[in-house]
Amino acid sequence: MKQELRQKILKLRNEFDKDKLSEFNFKIKQNLLSLNEYINSDIICSYVSFASEVNTHDLIKESLNVGKKVIVPYINNKEICLSELDNFNNLELGQFGILEPKKEFVNAVDKLIVKTFIIPGIAFDKLGNRIGFGKGYYDRLLKDLNVLKIALCYEFQLLQNLPSEKHDISVNIIITEKQIIRVE
Numbered sequence: 794m795k796q797e798l799r800q801k802i803l804k805l806r807n808e809f810d811k812d813k814l815s816e817f818n819f820k821i822k823q824n825l826l827s828l829n830e831y832i833n834s835d836i837i838c839s840y841v842s843f844a845s846e847v848n849t850h851d852l853i854k855e856s857l858n859v860g861k862k863v864i865v866p867y868i869n870n871k872e873i874c875l876s877e878l879d880n881f882n883n884l885e886l887g888q889f890g891i892l893e894p895k896k897e898f899v900n901a902v903d904k905l906i907v908k909t910f911i912i913p914g915i916a917f918d919k920l921g922n923r924i925g926f927g928k929g930y931y932d933r934l935l936k937d938l939n940v941l942k943i944a945l946c947y948e949f950q951l952l953q954n955l956p957s958e959k960h961d962i963s964v965n966i967i968i969t970e971k972q973i974i975r976v977e
Contacts, residue, residue, distance in 0.1 A: 794956050795924055802916045802924075802950055806845040809947070817947050818848040820970035825852065828973065830909065830941055830966065838864040838875060838904075839911040841884065841892040846913050847945040854881050864907055866934070867893035873934045875902050904934060909941045912964065917946050921963035921976035922955040935962045943968060 825831050837856060842849040856863050857878070866873045868888040876893075877900040878884070887893035894900075912931050914923040923944060925931055935942060944964040948971050957963070967974040 795927065798924055798952070798955070799915050799927065802952075803845075805949060806915075806947065809845065809949070814845065814947070815848075817970035818851075821847055821945050821947075821968055822852050822855075824968045824970075824973055825911075825943070825945065826855070828943075828966070828968070830943070834861065834909040834941075836862040836864065836907055837909045837911060838866070838907040840913040841865050842913070843889075843891045847947065849911065849945070850881065852911075853878070857881065864902055865894065866930075867899065868930075873930045875904055875907070876900050877902050904938065907940060909943065910935065911943045911945060914944055914946060914950070914964075916950050916952050916955060917944050917964065917967050918952050918955040919967070919974055919976070920954075920957075921965065921967070922957045922961065923964055924955055929960070932960055932962045936960075941965050948972075 839849050839853055841853065853863055863878045864875045865878045867876055878894060883895055883898035884892040885895045914925050916924040942964040943966045945968050948969045951967065951969060963976065965976055
């Protein structure tokens with residue numbers, strides 16, 4: 794079931810009109826920037842978008858420009874590690890074709906310093922359930938952490954009800970181009 798949903802939503806996302814996605818990206822970013830939880834966060838951890846994901850590149854740059862401490866993930870031995878980012882130009886293509894810090898710019902940080910995580914996903918529901926790529930990276934990273942988890946997605950990635958397993962980590966806030974959903 795999860796794999797079928799993954800394939801269906803990825804296909805839709807990858808084939809969606811690029812100009813429309815660009816317009817949606819701008820609205821999603823504006824929605825996030827207006828969020829008190831974001832405004833009041835000194836430290837944020839954000840995924841670095843790739844392919845047809847909700848674009849976070851401008852968000853990361855703007856966060857750096859306003860003086861936020863920005864943490865980005867990178868893969869090391871099949872686990873997500875976190876590094877402080879000083880400059881967007883210090884990223885290079887890493888594992889899975891995703892931008893991550895160049896080796897000489899890795900500034901490892903403990904995940905416990907981060908209180909706000911902006912996480913990716915392929916599909917979400919209004920209960921905060923998420924389906925990622927199925928490798929469990931974010932589920933393992935966020936396990937046992939009491940932090941704010943914000944998901945960015947396009948409205949068409951928001952489904953009625955997703956299957957969820959015990960180890961799946963849900964999100965607190967979902968931001969689309971049309972709405973901000975606070976999960977109770």
